[in-house]
Amino acid sequence: MDDVQIIELFFLRDERAIKETAEKYGKLCYRIAKNLLLNSEDVEECVNDTYLTVWNKIPPTHPNNLMAFICKITRVLSLKRLEQLRAAKRSALEIVSLSELEDILPDSRISPAVEDGEISKAISAFLRGEQEDVRNVFLRRYWFFDSIRDIAARYSFTESKVKAMLFHSRNRLRKYLKKEGIEV
Amino acid sequence: MNTPRIATAMNTIDDDLISAAAFEKKARKRPGWLTRVAAAACLCLVVVGALGGIHAYMKQYVASNRIPVYPAADFASEAAMVSPEQAERLNQANDIHNALSAQNYAWYGSCYYDFDENKIMVGLTDVSQRNMETVLPHTGDTVVDFYACDHSYRYLSELYDKLDGKRTFLSLLGVKGYNISVRKNKVEVWFENADKYAAIYMISKMDSTGGAIEFISDTSIDKMSSD
Numbered sequence: 130m131d132d133v134q135i136i137e138l139f140f141l142r143d144e145r146a147i148k149e150t151a152e153k154y155g156k157l158c159y160r161i162a163k164n165l166l167l168n169s170e171d172v173e174e175c176v177n178d179t180y181l182t183v184w185n186k187i188p189p190t191h192p193n194n195l196m197a198f199i200c201k202i203t204r205v206l207s208l209k210r211l212e213q214l215r216a217a218k219r220s221a222l223e224i225v226s227l228s229e230l231e232d233i234l235p236d237s238r239i240s241p242a243v244e245d246g247e248i249s250k251a252i253s254a255f256l257r258g259e260q261e262d263v264r265n266v267f268l269r270r271y272w273f274f275d276s277i278r279d280i281a282a283r284y285s286f287t288e289s290k291v292k293a294m295l296f297h298s299r300n301r302l303r304k305y306l307k308k309e310g311i312e313v
Numbered sequence: 314m315n316t317p318r319i320a321t322a323m324n325t326i327d328d329d330l331i332s333a334a335a336f337e338k339k340a341r342k343r344p345g346w347l348t349r350v351a352a353a354a355c356l357c358l359v360v361v362g363a364l365g366g367i368h369a370y371m372k373q374y375v376a377s378n379r380i381p382v383y384p385a386a387d388f389a390s391e392a393a394m395v396s397p398e399q400a401e402r403l404n405q406a407n408d409i410h411n412a413l414s415a416q417n418y419a420w421y422g423s424c425y426y427d428f429d430e431n432k433i434m435v436g437l438t439d440v441s442q443r444n445m446e447t448v449l450p451h452t453g454d455t456v457v458d459f460y461a462c463d464h465s466y467r468y469l470s471e472l473y474d475k476l477d478g479k480r481t482f483l484s485l486l487g488v489k490g491y492n493i494s495v496r497k498n499k500v501e502v503w504f505e506n507a508d509k510y511a512a513i514y515m516i517s518k519m520d521s522t523g524g525a526i527e528f529i530s531d532t533s534i535d536k537m538s539s540d
Contacts, residue, residue: 157335196335197328205324208316231317248322256330268334272323 164274422462423495436462486512
């Protein structure tokens, strides 16, 4: 079923919309959640929360890109869940990809006047200026939170090449944000 | 560790960027041997292409500079038909040549016996009275005639030495042999085939004054022009 039909089902409040979404994007959501949470119960919970959130948001929202819409929800929920687990000291897990990002823009005390939306726009603009393979490697690592090994296998690169690509991308992004007035 | 702000800010980046990274087809890993074979094939193509290009350039150089390659048939030895008197005259010419070349005069060109005119010819790059007088003590009783030639024997000798220094390389390029022709006041270079453009090109470049080399091949000019 294509995305337009799935969205139509949501608008009709037809529960098949959840089933079709799970069938089409379930694995992708699961993967994003799993990359951050590891524990399968937490992952399941997060993915189910994703479907519920989508159900509540559509309507009135009519996403242009259903896949990105769903993935964004999973990502937000997974990050929130990770924060909760850490606060409850239920997870001592160090998410390496997050710690790598910390160097670029650590927390909300930095550039508090700048909205997240602005930062997001700047990052989008930065990524559009990158080469396609560099951009995708960056997103697989810091958006989908894939492991270096998975990224290397995905694009047939060596792991050291992936690490080098990410290292240079992070440096360029930091400089770019600084140039855009988003100071570290 | 708190979630870095950039991680949360990244959540709203453009949808198309996310889709591209999510759906991009995975690259199929090529087997190592295939990569190596492909690289070797590419290298061969580059080498063949480069050699083809070089060959074409050298062929063009030979054609545009109108460098002639004479057939070896025109160079039949005159020595086979010499009479005893002519042989004596040849020896005289040879002795004079040896004496003058040993002096290493910058203006001395060549000395040969002219069968048709029955004369011993001494070639000088500068036929001045002073030079002619310098030659005469080396000719003894033999009468010689002077003529103006283009190249000094010293230069031809240097050119010969240059060729000799590269003899292995030149033989790989198809050069059969080389010698100084005192009669023609040139260095003669012999090939089996007239299409040895690389050798012709290289040897021509060694001749800084130009025209001091004569190329001779076993194949005819007709064959060469049809290449």
